Amino acid sequence: MRKSSPYRPVSLFLFVTSLAGVSHAKTDFKVDILPLIESRCLKCHKGPHEENGKMQKPKGDIRLDGAWAFLKGNKETVPVVPKDVTKSGIIQVTTLPKDDDKFMPPEGKGDPLTPDEINKLKTWIIEGADFGGWEGNLDGKPAEAVAPAAKVPLKDREHDLLYQKLAEGLQPPTEETLKKIASGGAQIAALQVGSPLLHVDFLAGVTKCNDESLAALTPLKDNIVHLDLARTEITDAAAKSIVLMPRLTRLDLRKTKITDKGLGQLATAKNLVYLNLFGTEITDAGLASLAQIKTLRNVFLSDTKVTDAGVAKLKASLPKAEIVGNVVITAPAPKPEEMKKGKKAK
Numbered sequence: 001m002r003k004s005s006p007y008r009p010v011s012l013f014l015f016v017t018s019l020a021g022v023s024h025a026k027t028d029f030k031v032d033i034l035p036l037i038e039s040r041c042l043k044c045h046k047g048p049h050e051e052n053g054k055m056q057k058p059k060g061d062i063r064l065d066g067a068w069a070f071l072k073g074n075k076e077t078v079p080v081v082p083k084d085v086t087k088s089g090i091i092q093v094t095t096l097p098k099d100d101d102k103f104m105p106p107e108g109k110g111d112p113l114t115p116d117e118i119n120k121l122k123t124w125i126i127e128g129a130d131f132g133g134w135e136g137n138l139d140g141k142p143a144e145a146v147a148p149a150a151k152v153p154l155k156d157r158e159h160d161l162l163y164q165k166l167a168e169g170l171q172p173p174t175e176e177t178l179k180k181i182a183s184g185g186a187q188i189a190a191l192q193v194g195s196p197l198l199h200v201d202f203l204a205g206v207t208k209c210n211d212e213s214l215a216a217l218t219p220l221k222d223n224i225v226h227l228d229l230a231r232t233e234i235t236d237a238a239a240k241s242i243v244l245m246p247r248l249t250r251l252d253l254r255k256t257k258i259t260d261k262g263l264g265q266l267a268t269a270k271n272l273v274y275l276n277l278f279g280t281e282i283t284d285a286g287l288a289s290l291a292q293i294k295t296l297r298n299v300f301l302s303d304t305k306v307t308d309a310g311v312a313k314l315k316a317s318l319p320k321a322e323i324v325g326n327v328v329i330t331a332p333a334p335k336p337e338e339m340k341k342g343k344k345a346k
């Protein structure tokens with residue numbers, strides 16, 4: 001495992017320059033992003049084409065050869081969701097443990113992206129994933145993608161209003177504050193250039209993030225809106241640092257040791273919209289605490305100990321929320337080849 005600390009100053013630098021009002025060079029897709037995709041991903045992720053007399057299809061039904069395709073994806077995964085690092089497939093698959101079946105590029109099929117390169121992708125997505133006029137391959141672009149459905153702007157507006165409200169009267173953290181926490185391994189970025197609102201993750205070294213790393217973020221507690229702790233070593237003890245963050249809208253606790261006890265402390269969250277508990281040990285008792293967080297709109301509970309009845313009860317308490325519970329396997333049982341699907345990465 002590479003040490004995460006050498007990369008910390010990179011994101012800090014990015015942030016400080018934007019704070020200082022120095023004209024911040026926005027990520028240039030064609031210069032900073034496209035070459036990464038072309039060299040590491042495109043071989044397997046371009047539209048149907050002939051190779052050695054054989055028709056080749058994009059692997060995993062994911063194409064990265066056109067701007068529209070980045071935003072479309074397959075049935076489950078969208079490579080890029082602008083402003084949303086957690087939901088963006090290209091970040092998910094490049095930050096998985098290297099032995100995961102879905103880690104990209106697949107083992108032995110190319111060099112993994114470096115933390116620096118992943119940071120570049122993330123910054124570009126947080127900035128809004130501007131393709132800078134690049135369209136790429138338009139073959140196969142569905143007609144509806146030309147004029148996106150009208151519901152998108154509405155959601156966008158709701159989202160923008162919330163962040164506007166949260167930013168009101170808030171000062172960006174001082175350089176001094178940022179320096180103080182600079183050694184914790186956290187990667188910190190402003191949501192937008194000049195915004196006092198912060199996105200924090202530990203993707204450069206999830207195993208180095210523990211309860212103390214979270215306590216160390218306390219000087220930034222008023223500014224943190226996105227907190228990605230997926231696969232880190234945090235426990236219930238981290239909850240007392242998390243509850244101190246009044247503007248938190250997104251919390252990712254996937255595959256952590258958080259339990260019902262820790263969730264109990266989060267029940268007072270005022271602005272939490274998104275909560276991911278995938279792969280944790282939480283049970284229906286934890287859901288009772290979540291029922292009190294009326295701002296929740298997306299809750300992920302797959303691969304936990306919750307029951308269908310517990311999820312149904314939570315749905316009743318949070319009628320506006322989209323809640324994804326454990327997948328129920330109904331008869332007939334899955335065929336053996338379906339169970340194997342996803343394991344093979346040919």
Ligand code: HEC
Nearest residue numbers: 040041044059060062077089090093104105109342345346
């Ligand atoms: C050698 C071929 C190869 C390369 C190179 C490659 N991929 Fe993949 N990719 C695959 C295959 C095969 C799948 C389908 C895996 C599966 O469904 O289990 C896939 C699936 C995906 C998915 C969808 C995962 C899902 O959950 O549906 C994404 C996103 C993805 N790749 C992104 C990338 C990115 C980003 C890169 C470059 C950093 C990359 N891939 C490089 C072969 C490749």
